[in-house]
Amino acid sequence: MIKIDPTSFIPLYEQVKSGLRREIALGALKPGAPLPSIRDLAARLLINPNTVARAYADLERERLITTRKGKGCFVSEESGRLPGRDILKRLDGLFEAAIQDARRMGAADAEIRRIFEDRLGASSEERGKWRSS
Amino acid sequence: MIKIDPTSFIPLYEQVKSGLRREIALGALKPGAPLPSIRDLAARLLINPNTVARAYADLERERLITTRKGKGCFVSEESGRLPGRDILKRLDGLFEAAIQDARRMGAADAEIRRIFEDRLGASSEERGKWRSS
Amino acid sequence: MIKIDPTSFIPLYEQVKSGLRREIALGALKPGAPLPSIRDLAARLLINPNTVARAYADLERERLITTRKGKGCFVSEESGRLPGRDILKRLDGLFEAAIQDARRMGAADAEIRRIFEDRLGASSEERGKWRSS
Amino acid sequence: MIKIDPTSFIPLYEQVKSGLRREIALGALKPGAPLPSIRDLAARLLINPNTVARAYADLERERLITTRKGKGCFVSEESGRLPGRDILKRLDGLFEAAIQDARRMGAADAEIRRIFEDRLGASSEERGKWRSS
DNA sequence: GTGGTCTAGACCACC
């Protein structure tokens, strides 16, 4: 169950990648399981097949999925051993709560995202990435 | 104190807008206060003045700031009465906690953002905006 | 059929906006119809594509047109229901007559405009906008 | 009685010029009469004296006014013989009617101006000035 | 091919 927001600033292919990564990390798609075909997923998401193809290509480069010619794409066997596999679930719960609260206060997605981004930027400690003042 | 991430998918001018909105909403910039000049802020953020100018123009259209030709830009007097003024403060605290926790678990900004976006999309109730499957 | 006067004080992008609004309001461009591509219109008007893009962005903010990424810009379906739709047609006729008369008396565009502006300012009832003496 | 719209696209100094030209053409300021001092007019219009000075300089170049050092500015004696003196009054009445009608229909100044400009451009016969399509 | 973002640097109106 992947969701796409065509009005977001995040590129469609990144949203597709995020969605698939999520499905795999949370176990909805297990190692060895077949992914939907490019054309099929594109049709369901109402986007261009080229866009889905790019997402699949990126994920293959990450070794999260593998493509077997003529057979389609599959979740790679090593996907379970990739880093961040378990902490994802805990972080997921963390934000679920905050987002639910925000929604209860009547905030729309765009507003929630803006607040999140503001907070992330305002409190970031990473060096070299942010330019400030 | 505005922060910019030049590697983000979010456009620079949107990040500038977010940063200024935050400063105003949290009271660091009060109604009537002068904003940094376009050229000045651009120099400090290492971005092009046109990009800052676009952000200022957008905020003026939102009536959050006003510009006086030859004098500069100022926080509008009505900025305090605009919707979402105090709700933002509460939401801000909400996400501050989740982000601090995530950082403590060793997650980098990009990972945090991905989890947030995944959660937002996965639990969205908004109609018409999301395309799924 | 949009016309542009590069010597006017009115910004080019405002003239493009006016021209397109006119075409839509008068029915030359109907809801759903594709607008000329940004690059195309820019080439025909001998102005920079960025300038046309700015006009299109403004009109989209007015919900008079919509843009579909990679496909182009289109007259919005709701454009016909927006305020001032038919009033414009009547006002158009009003000024058409006055302008024709002025031309018949040998006045050039710049002179006509000056007289119009003088009259507008001299008889204005709007408060707060005009400074007088 | 000059009126200035600081939100107009037309430069302030052009609006001042228009206003003075109008006063002179309609006879409110007769040849030889003294003009308000630069500082005085600037103060009354709430604009910078430099701006008024530029308007006066332009009008002097047009020979509509003359400045006598240490005494101030005066309507020039030849102002009455300048072209367009009488047709202006007739054109003025022409547009007064159209503008009054437009106002009665609830149109604001900005809308009226836009319609006027659209009409002027759409029906112009001048060569070389307009770029079309 | 489409539109969107960003940069660099110009000129202008206004203070």
Add this chain to the structure above:
DNA sequence: GTGGTCTAGACCACA
């Protein structure tokens, strides 16, 4: 000094 407009040309996401 300020902001506003315009140009030229680059790169990217999407169809």
